[in-house]
Amino acid sequence: MIRSATPADAAAIATIYNHYVLNTSVTFEEQAVAPSQMAERIMQVQNDGLPWLVLEQNGELLGYAYATKWRVRSAYRFSVESTVYVKDGITAKGLGSRLYQQLLTELKALGLHLVIGGITLPNDKSVALHEKFGFEKCGHFQQVGFKFEQWRDVGYWQKLL
Template structure:
């Protein structure tokens, strides 16, 4: 089931996210987050943008949200998207279902451009974005440093 996030989801969301903080380059965050950090994030983001979760048998398998792309007012119709799935739930089309729902909500709210930023390499996320019509528009080389290695970041864009 896809539904809107609520504050009680913070613990499960932080568990999903912190796995990637500690074990992968999917996020370039270096320090795990607390449940309180995600409670604040949920409050802040969900007041302005869609923030959804995928729940099955009372367990969150993933979450996705839109957020500010840049703070200057001229960017108000552009958002950046985030999606994370439980590491052991990949490959089950959950990401596609969540992103499709998120994109539908953003279209209804008259956003014009959505951006996905990806640490590279990330074949699964590239495939997800491109299958939904996103096009690669930027590639920044060696801009993030994690696990004693430099990482590239790419940006994919979808215009409604």
């Protein structure tokens, strides 16, 4: 079941996300996020009128997806950045695709025009997920982040809705 997130989901979302924070370079966050911080993030996204979705199966939260404003200037109001995370150990089972499909459907219904996905490179799985949904690479920043004692590149993919 895919549904809108609530602050009650914050602890489960933080658990999923913190695995990636502490063990991977897919996010440039370097400190674990507390459930209270995650609850604030959920509320901010929803207060901005954007979706934050969770995927639940048998009462367990297995993944989430959301969109944030791309930039604060008003001319950017029809562009968002998307994020999708699935619980470690159950990737490549189609859950991320289900979340992304629902997120894109909701973003289009909101009248948004462009979705942007930022991907720490290399990350073949994330690139494949974005391209599966018609995203096209539009930018590449070399050595823009430093995590785990290594410089990391970030590529950007975009999709017109």
